[in-house]
Amino acid sequence: MLLYVLDLLGVAVFAVSGALAAGRRHLDLLGVGVLAVTTAIGGGTLRDVLLDRHPIFWVEDPAYLAVILTAAGATVLWVRHREPPERALGVADAFGLGLFALSGAQIAQEAGLSPLLIVVMATMTGSAGGVLRDVLANETPLLIRPGELYATTCIVGTSVYLGLEGVGVVRPVAAVLGAAVVIGTRLAAMRWGLHLPAFRLPDTR
Numbered sequence: 001m002l003l004y005v006l007d008l009l010g011v012a013v014f015a016v017s018g019a020l021a022a023g024r025r026h027l028d029l030l031g032v033g034v035l036a037v038t039t040a041i042g043g044g045t046l047r048d049v050l051l052d053r054h055p056i057f058w059v060e061d062p063a064y065l066a067v068i069l070t071a072a073g074a075t076v077l078w079v080r081h082r083e084p085p086e087r088a089l090g091v092a093d094a095f096g097l098g099l100f101a102l103s104g105a106q107i108a109q110e111a112g113l114s115p116l117l118i119v120v121m122a123t124m125t126g127s128a129g130g131v132l133r134d135v136l137a138n139e140t141p142l143l144i145r146p147g148e149l150y151a152t153t154c155i156v157g158t159s160v161y162l163g164l165e166g167v168g169v170v171r172p173v174a175a176v177l178g179a180a181v182v183i184g185t186r187l188a189a190m191r192w193g194l195h196l197p198a199f200r201l202p203d204t205r
Contacts, residue, residue, distance in 0.1 A: 002172045003106050006179070007057070010099035011040040011064050014129050015071035017092035021137045023079055024089070035133055036072035037065070039096075042129035047104055047121055051111050090190050093130055093142075094153075098182035101126030101154040102175045105161055115162050123154040126182070147195030149185060157182030 018039030022032040041058050048056045058064040078084070085091075104125025108118040127143050127150060134141040142150045161178025165171060188194060 002175060003103055006099050006103040006106075006175065007044070008064070008067050010096050010103055011044075011058075012067050012071040013092045013099065014040040014096035015068040016075050017089055017096055017130070018133050019072040019075035020079075020084060020089040020092065021133050021139075023076075025137050029076070032072055032076060033069065035136055036075075037068055038136060039129045039133040040064075040068045042132040043100055043104070043125040043127065044129075046128050047107065047125045050124075051108070051121070053107075053111075087190060091187065094183050094186035094190070097126045097130070097150070097154060097186055098157060098179040100129070101158055101182050102161060102179040105158045105178070106171070106175065118162065119155055119158045122158040123151050126154040127151045146198045149189035149194055149196060152196060153182045153185040153189070156185060 015036040018036035019032050021039070022035040025031070027035065041064065044057055048054075101122045105118050105122035107125075108121035113121065130150070131141040131143050134143075142148050157178045157180075160181045161174050164174035164177060169177075
């Protein structure tokens, strides 16, 4: 049940981030829907394809698409009456990142993957939708911006989740704490400009 709730919350907040990104690009309502759906299901779809899970999660349960379109529509109505905060897109993205990463981790566990592959699948589930959103919005994906703490937060949060489970913390509590680490780390990076060191080749000219 917790996994399903995390999934629905994840697609909802990712749909909000997709709708906000569409608004920044002045797209029409179809464009809003495309970005919202792509952002919300992109990572989970890639995960299901790689894990050979059929049918794909949103094909099996159309409630996901209903939640996505409802969240996107509510976002459009909200911004028509009130200007969204400057960091609204980043905050929505951070919550989607955390919720989807931990749902992806649990699905990878159910597939019997090793801890390393669980971290990989969790990171992919959390970040791939945002990459697709940024590409469609003609922006440099957050995933590859120099030093950006984005996918790294999924790696850290999922590792914390697996570590907590390893020492006996029950899965629901470990999952919530792992998601909180992802969200908190991402928000802290946005607030205080935290970055990873960038790799630069020396200038040989």
